[in-house]
Amino acid sequence: MSDYQRTVIPVIEAAYDSMTAVEKTIADFFINNNERMDFAAKRVAQRLFVSEASLSRFAKKCGFKGYREFLYHYDSTFTQNKKVVDNLTKGVLNTYQELLNKSYALVDEQQMQRIALRLGRNPRVFVYGKGSSGMAAQEVKLRFMRLGLDVEAIVDTHIMKMNSVLVNEKSLVIGISIRGKTPEVLSSLRAAKEHGAKTVLITGNAAGSYPYCDEILPIAVTKNLEGGNIISPQFPILVMVDIFYAYFLNTDLVSKSALYLNTLGALSKVPEE
Structure with a gap:
């Protein structure tokens, strides 16, 4: 930039x-x-x-x-089409632009459509993540709940492990791990798959071996991203989430838009004393 x-x-x-x-x-x-x-x-x-x-x-x-x-x-x-900015400001903005460019290159429209359909077909959705990935999982929950999806974010290691043996073929489990090496998330995805659930891994290490995952959704990465040294680690995750959110919304735009408005209306209601 x-x-x-x-x-x-x-x-x-x-x-x-x-x-x-x-x-x-x-x-x-x-x-x-x-x-x-x-x-x-x-x-x-x-x-x-x-x-x-x-x-x-x-x-x-x-x-x-x-x-x-x-x-x-x-x-x-x-x-004046150029703004003089501090080198630190410019460095942050350039990194965000780099991640956006990489995200665009990684997007597979057919995969986005498949994930959107999986979200619609599975009545229960669980999102696993720890640390910064757990914060992204919470955001996924809030976003999709507004469209009427029954989704739960699980960031506690013990609950993650227990939940993974309670899911079934009607469940969709999404794991988030930037480096693709978070043992608790990966082992929980493996257990969920063994119990019949559909599984998706969102990761910056898409080249890794994850035979227990039905979909590997790659995210853009940059140096020291996971540590949140300069750029928020959630950013590239949420970029991809926003994209398949758009695909999911578009699968039934009228009814999902109505659900979205209904949930916003529920949030705006003043509790009766």
């Missing part, structure tokens, strides 16, 4: 939910615009059928003193 674009678009998006309908109209204009033009308050107000005062309120909602200051920063998107 050699260029870092200076833009106030993320600032607008961060304030979007707190805006009025008129302010959102203004926000949409600036977010979706991709060409340089005359952004004078009078001209923009006429174009959007809003008042100049609305432009000022919009700019203040975004954290600027007024429309003039907002416009100065917005206009820099077209006058």
